[in-house]
Amino acid sequence: MKEMASLLRIVADETRLRVLRLLSETPLNVTELTTILGLAQSGISKQVGTLKKAGLVRERREGLKTFYRLSEESEVPEEGRPLWALLMERVRTAEDSRHDLVRLAETLEKREGAAPGLHERLLAPGESWHAWSRMLMTLLPPMERAVDLGCGSGILAAELARVCDEVVGVDISSQALSAARAHAERVGLANVRFIEGDMTTLDLPDGCCDVAVLSQTLHHLPDPMTGLKVAARLLKPGGRLILMELLPHDEAWVTEKLGHLHLGFSATDLESMMEQAGFKITSLETLPPLRGERFRAVQGCAVWGERDVPPAAR
Numbered sequence: 001m002k003e004m005a006s007l008l009r010i011v012a013d014e015t016r017l018r019v020l021r022l023l024s025e026t027p028l029n030v031t032e033l034t035t036i037l038g039l040a041q042s043g044i045s046k047q048v049g050t051l052k053k054a055g056l057v058r059e060r061r062e063g064l065k066t067f068y069r070l071s072e073e074s075e076v077p078e079e080g081r082p083l084w085a086l087l088m089e090r091v092r093t094a095e096d097s098r099h100d101l102v103r104l105a106e107t108l109e110k111r112e113g114a115a116p117g118l119h120e121r122l123l124a125p126g127e128s129w130h131a132w133s134r135m136l137m138t139l140l141p142p143m144e145r146a147v148d149l150g151c152g153s154g155i156l157a158a159e160l161a162r163v164c165d166e167v168v169g170v171d172i173s174s175q176a177l178s179a180a181r182a183h184a185e186r187v188g189l190a191n192v193r194f195i196e197g198d199m200t201t202l203d204l205p206d207g208c209c210d211v212a213v214l215s216q217t218l219h220h221l222p223d224p225m226t227g228l229k230v231a232a233r234l235l236k237p238g239g240r241l242i243l244m245e246l247l248p249h250d251e252a253w254v255t256e257k258l259g260h261l262h263l264g265f266s267a268t269d270l271e272s273m274m275e276q277a278g279f280k281i282t283s284l285e286t287l288p289p290l291r292g293e294r295f296r297a298v299q300g301c302a303v304w305g306e307r308d309v310p311p312a313a314r
């Protein structure tokens with residue numbers, strides 16, 4: 001009873017529960033915990049010290065840093081083990097209402113960025129993706145017009161402008177478009193224009209584009225089919241759709257924080273939606289995880305107008 005009462009006293013604190021949740025994901029040092037929790041370092045040190053004294057976390061030194069990890073069930077005082085197991089099961093699946101896991105991901109990315117080996121990885125073909133994509137783009141035939149639906153900060157639109165007479169970037173967010181216009185100006189492009197508005201009510205003529213891009217946009221639309229129908233309407237016969245989406249995931253925080261309306265799409269979902277919109281799919285590929293990313297991408301290319309188009313898709 002004594003051990004159980006002591007365990008309950010120690011975990012009856014939200015900050016300590018948040019620390020346990022984070023350590024259940026990965027070992028962290030006090031500086032990282034402080035950044036993620038947004039609390040004073042002295043307070044976090046004290047809470048971690050309390051958890052350590054109770055045998056709920058263990059410390060490990062790495063160079064000059066001390067990392068803390070969650071204790072294994074077998075390392076917790078025996079009487080408290082069933083309660084500990086139950087508690088950790090609940091803590092791990094509790095709602096992340098303060099978005100600690102998002103900041104954890106950012107912190108781990110920073111840690112990874114500072115780790116030795118990054119330079120070599122960036123030099124490897126494919127990691128220096130910006131330079132590579134620009135070089136590969138020169139292999140494309142010249143095109144009259146491309147439209148980037150949900151262009152965000154317009155980086156892709158600007159790249160496309162190197163191989164198109166004109167690129168039209170469309171986005172509902174004035175903030176994203178300010179960044180997009182600033183970027184186009186900075187890189188000296190006069191053949192990109194941006195339209196602020198909802199792509200589903202876009203005032204551009206039918207069949208005016210050679211390429212339509214939907215990069216991570218469908219998950220923002222209440223009905224993703226509408227995005228594909230708009231792309232189909234804007235493309236010339238034989239025009240190409242380039243699509244990039246997230247595979248189904250469990251990161252529910254993106255709905256509140258990033259405004260996603262769908263937690264990804266499977267390749268099968270995208271295939272049937274593209275076909276329903278009248279596209280002929282030329283490639284559809286899910287990308288393998290590289291370094292344990294939280295999201296995985298699926299990308300597809302399709303041609304418009306090379307098959308009978310069902311009237312419902314228009």
Ligand SMILES: C[S@@+](CC[C@H](N)C(=O)[O-])C[C@H]1O[C@@H](n2cnc3c(N)ncnc32)[C@H](O)[C@@H]1O
Pocket residue numbers: 149150151152153170171172173176197198199200214215216217220221
């Ligand atoms: C995740 S961002 C993708 C930005 C860019 N395409 C990329 O891949 O980096 C999605 C963008 O779609 C825009 N968006 C969402 N709903 C839209 C709509 N109905 N019409 C136009 N743009 C929309 C958002 O404002 C946001 O900039």
